[in-house]
Amino acid sequence: MSVQIFRVVVVLLCLDFAGCARIVAKYDAFYSLTLNKFSEDTAKFLAAAEAGKQERLYTSKETVTFYAAGYNTFDRLSQRAALDRGMIRCSTNAQLKVLADNITNASRLPDDYLSFDCLEFQLFATRLLFDDLKSAHETGGALTRGEARAYGVPLQVAILGAIRTFDLTRP
Numbered sequence: 001m002s003v004q005i006f007r008v009v010v011v012l013l014c015l016d017f018a019g020c021a022r023i024v025a026k027y028d029a030f031y032s033l034t035l036n037k038f039s040e041d042t043a044k045f046l047a048a049a050e051a052g053k054q055e056r057l058y059t060s061k062e063t064v065t066f067y068a069a070g071y072n073t074f075d076r077l078s079q080r081a082a083l084d085r086g087m088i089r090c091s092t093n094a095q096l097k098v099l100a101d102n103i104t105n106a107s108r109l110p111d112d113y114l115s116f117d118c119l120e121f122q123l124f125a126t127r128l129l130f131d132d133l134k135s136a137h138e139t140g141g142a143l144t145r146g147e148a149r150a151y152g153v154p155l156q157v158a159i160l161g162a163i164r165t166f167d168l169t170r171p
Contacts, residue, residue, distance in 0.1 A: 086117035
């Protein structure tokens, strides 16, 4: 690391700890609690779909409820994250467009997505994988065991990554 980059990092960290500027939003237990609940709900939903229960059918009451609750969770967390955005943009924000362009029925990228901090990036990337699961489910009308795994594993990994990203700001 060059001396200049090191100095910039030190200054940013000092400002962050002094409260003058934040690299990421301050820790908020709401994110962890909500995402942990969402991870649990997703695991239960996918296990039921794999077992051939009602959750495998796209039009079942359980499935409609799962997707509605999931989007509600993403909307609430995204709005909250945007209000407390850190001052440093996530270096991988441009990848959100690439991901969204490769997912059918993907959520619309907000106009300010290039300004997302890393917490917002992780949350929106997880939303896009949720879109991917929903699209596959809708297209076939039912999830096979293999589809539930193929779409569910990356989604669960992303949810856990989002939890970890939010927990990094824990005091």
